[in-house]
Amino acid sequence: xxxxxxNPRYQVTQFGKPVTLSxxxxxxxxxxxxxxxxxxxxxxxxxxxxxxxxxxxxxTPDNFQSRRPNTSFCFLDIRSPxxxxxxxYLCATSSTGGVYNEQFFGPGTxxxxx
Amino acid sequence: AQSVTQLGSxxxxxxxxxxxxxxxxxxxxxxxxxxxxxxxxxxxxxxLKYTTGATLVKGINGFEAEFKKSETSFHLTKPSAHMxxxxxxxxxxxxxxxxxxxxxxxxxxxxx
Numbered sequence: 441x442x443x444x445x446x447n448p449r450y451q452v453t454q455f456g457k458p459v460t461l462s463x464x465x466x467x468x469x470x471x472x473x474x475x476x477x478x479x480x481x482x483x484x485x486x487x488x489x490x491x492x493x494x495x496x497x498x499x500t501p502d503n504f505q506s507r508r509p510n511t512s513f514c515f516l517d518i519r520s521p522x523x524x525x526x527x528x529y530l531c532a533t534s535s536t537g538g539v540y541n542e543q544f545f546g547p548g549t550x551x552x553x554x
Numbered sequence: 555a556q557s558v559t560q561l562g563s564x565x566x567x568x569x570x571x572x573x574x575x576x577x578x579x580x581x582x583x584x585x586x587x588x589x590x591x592x593x594x595x596x597x598x599x600x601x602l603k604y605t606t607g608a609t610l611v612k613g614i615n616g617f618e619a620e621f622k623k624s625e626t627s628f629h630l631t632k633p634s635a636h637m638x639x640x641x642x643x644x645x646x647x648x649x650x651x652x653x654x655x656x657x658x659x660x661x662x663x664x665x666x
Binding site: 488 | 656
């Protein structure tokens with residue numbers, strides 16, 4: 441089945457220790473998104489790739505970076521995690537080649553910062 | 555510009571009762587509307603969507619929603635709640651942009 445995969449599902453890191461979260465997709469969608477979701481809140485868009493073009497949300501901290509080496513993979517790098525970065529991180533994809541732009545989500549990575 | 559308002563951060567129902575989750579939207583162009591469900595420690599899963607055509611759309615797990623342009627609403631309903639329906643529900647709109655705008659979410663609580 442075509443899907444969006446996130447690894448790891450759970451990540452524990454120490455304050456200030458860099459961490460990388462990964463996302464892969466078999467849908468061949470051209471848009472990939474990273475969201476941060478804190479408890480009982482809506483997902484907050486951090487950035488997205490439209491094909492190879494990177495689009496950063498204005499309020500995304502510089503501490504967050506992303507890479508998309510090819511269509512299938514996208515990475516979220518947190519350079520110096522703080523306690524406030526503990527959250528669920530969701531990867532999603534969509535295709536602008538279709539009409540409706542519905543998003544397909546991965547299962548998420550729950551990040552704990554000690 | 556587009557926005558979504560979900561009335562009620564929490565909705566509590568008894569098992570077997572009607573579920574009604576409210577969503578109102580604004581969009582400067584004809585909208586595409588979505589309902590997603592999120593179970594604990596999981597990603598969002600599409601329940602149903604309205605694009606064009608029939609205004610009453612049916613989704614998975616017995617849910618349906620009706621697009622009412624005059625009321626700018628897209629409320630989600632299910633005739634009979636099940637314990638397994640307990641989850642977070644998000645309404646979203648796209649229109650003129652491929653990036654959706656999400657509502658704040660409604661937590662559905664189902665009592666035995």
